[in-house]
Amino acid sequence: MSFDGAVRRLESVARPDRYRQIEQLPPDAPRTVRGGGYSYAPASFGARTTVQRTRDFNRVLSLDPENGILECEAGLTLGQLHSVATPHGWYLPAQPGYPLITIGGCIAAEAHGKNHFRDGTFRRRVLALDLFHPAHGILRLTRDSHADLFELTCGGLGLTGQILSATLALDRLEGTRVEIRRVSLGRLEEAVPLLEQWAPKSRFLYTWHNLSVSGASFGRGFLYTGDFRPESGLARDGGERFTPITAEDRGRWRVCLLNRATTVLFNAAYELAQRASSRVRVLSLFEFLFPVARKVAYYELFGRKGLHEYQMLVPVESFEDLAATLRRGLMRFGVPIALASCKLFKGERSLLRFDGTGICLALDFPRSSGSERLAGFLDGVVREARGLPNIVKDSRLPRETVEACYPGYESFRRSLRAFDPLRLYRSEISERLGL
Ligand SMILES: Cc1cc2nc3c(=O)[nH]c(=O)nc-3n(C[C@H](O)[C@H](O)[C@H](O)COP(=O)(O)OP(=O)(O)OC[C@H]3O[C@@H](n4cnc5c(N)ncnc54)[C@H](O)[C@@H]3O)c2cc1C
Structure with a gap:
């Protein structure tokens, strides 16, 4: 099941734990690589292939404690990396907010954190990759060797082959606690000047918005x-306990508790609680990097049908118009927005990577006919x-939207087909988008 609850399939899953088992599939058998399974969309299943878990x-595999260079297998989770790197005084700057997401998943999805404007996307951290493809064997990809394939694989949605291992450049940790300061903003449009x-x-920067208020x-x-608190030392931060959640657990409540009325209350309660609390809070690095880890109940509120997360990156100059259009749209469709948040991005667009310069706006809303x-x-x-x-x-993102929005769509598709004419690695996403 996809994490957003939209797509369920019965598929055969292989759980190899030896490299030779990965190679045992017939070389012309279509396949899909699956990391943690935390993509909202079905990126790691859904094409009637054999799903290979990592x-x-x-x-x-190694950690150079002097220079912060870590080599690991691609199924290592962000939480595991955190617990190994932190005691040595290192951390991974570009990471998504859940500790069971894998390194392979971050590379394939070109993940970002709450600091894109400073640290960019995950690819910036990747020095080298070992990629397996049955027609090509194991290839070592760097920016100098197989550079085009390196580019295609970072943000390549798992379609170029299976990443076996990665060498990552970590950043020096300046403390294991993060001090977060809250600043009020009066309306959605104020996000841009304030960010x-x-x-x-x-060091870290994001916003939260209440879209349940009108006018x-x-x-x-x-x-x-947010920024590190230097005096907090470099020992293990001790905050690593959390409740694991899978896509299946997420949808265990049959009903959705987020409707128009409850969402108004939910957002108002959050806003009130924030205003009543201190403007400055200090969190452990783990709590800060993985805010969802102890708040998985939020996802369960969407019930079995699940949620949409619509995340878009738009140029700064379009944001004011976008906010006005969004306000009209929400009135028209009457869909409650459970979460709205912005981040500032400074990067470059290429291929199918979610990267570029502008404002990244994420909206969560429950799945219903109106939500479609x-x-x-x-x-x-x-x-x-x-x-x-x-x-x-x-x-559900249609191919025509992706083709219209991503100038690199055709180039990605062409390069992928040149590398893998049989198109062995597939997923529901690759089929829907005609990759
Ligand atoms: C609670 C939550 C918070 C999130 N926060 C963020 C965030 O802040 N920023 C962000 O950018 N994203 C975020 N995401 C999305 C998430 O980072 C991506 O979807 C990521 O790809 C999930 O990784 P995974 O290990 O679960 O991989 P999966 O979902 O299993 O797979 C994702 C893709 O990676 C490919 N893949 C996985 N492993 C390999 C491998 N070894 N070799 C080749 N391909 C591979 C798969 O084929 C698939 O295409 C969040 C998701 C959740 C559920």
């Missing part, structure tokens, strides 16, 4: 700016704004 390949104002003095304060909320229409409407909004929708977050 979770048993989770060893740290830009705080960017030069922040002039639509999207009021908070900006959060809202998501379709947002496809139009993101096209109009010359933005990018995030492919791994959306189980």
Whole structure:
């Protein structure tokens, strides 16, 4: 099942724990690589192939404690990496917010954290990869050797082959606690000037918005700016306990508890609790990097039908118009927005990577007939704004939207077919998008 609850399939799953077992599939058998299974969209199953799980390949192969260079198997999770690197005074700057996500999944989805404006996407951390493809054997990819394939594999949605291991450049850790400061903002449009104002003095930066309020304060909320607390030392931060959740557990409640009325209350309660709490909070690095780890109940509220996460990256200059269009759209479709959050991005667009410069806006809403229409409407909004929708977050994103938004679509497709004419590695996403 996809994490958003939209797609369920019965497929054969292989759980290899030896490299030779990966090679045992007939060389012309279509296959899909599956890391943690935390993509909202079905990126790691759904094409009637054999799904090969990577979770048993989770060893740290080496760590250079002087220079922060870590080599690991691709099934290593972010949480495992955190517990190995932190005591040596290192951390991985670009990481998504859940500890059971794997390194292979981060590379294939070109993941980002709350600091894209400073540290970019995951690819920046990758020095080398070992990639297996039955027609090519094991290839070592770097920026100098097989450079095109390195580029195609980072953000390549698992379609170029199975990443066996990766060498990553970590950053020096300046403390194991993060101090977060809250700043109020009066409406959605204020996100842009505030994010830009705080960017030069922040390590981490994001916003939260209440889209349940109408009128002039639509999207009021908070900006959060965070940085390390240097005096907090470098020992293990002790906050690593959390509740694991899978896509199946996420959908165990039959009903969705987030409707228009409860979402208004839910957002108001969050806002009130924030205003009542101290403006400055200190969290362990683990709690900060993986905020979802102890808040998995949030995802369960969406019930069995699940949620949409629509994440878009739009140029800064389009944001004001986008906010106005969004307000009208939400009134028209009557879909409650459970979560709205922005991040600042500074990067370059290429291929099918969710990367570039602008504002990244994420919206969570429960799955219903109205929500499908809202998501379709947002496809139009993101096209109009010359933005990018995030492919791994959306189980229904149509091929025509991806083709229209991603100038690198054709180049990705052509290069993939040149490398793998049989197109052995597939997924529901690759089939839906005609890759
Ligand atoms: C709670 C939550 C929070 C999230 N937060 C963020 C966030 O802050 N930022 C962000 O960018 N994303 C975020 N995501 C999305 C997540 O980072 C990506 O979807 C990521 O790809 C999931 O990795 P995974 O290990 O679960 O891989 P899967 O979901 O199993 O697979 C994802 C893709 O990676 C490929 N893949 C996995 N392993 C390999 C391998 N060894 N070789 C080749 N291909 C491989 C798969 O084929 C597939 O295409 C979040 C998701 C959740 C559920």
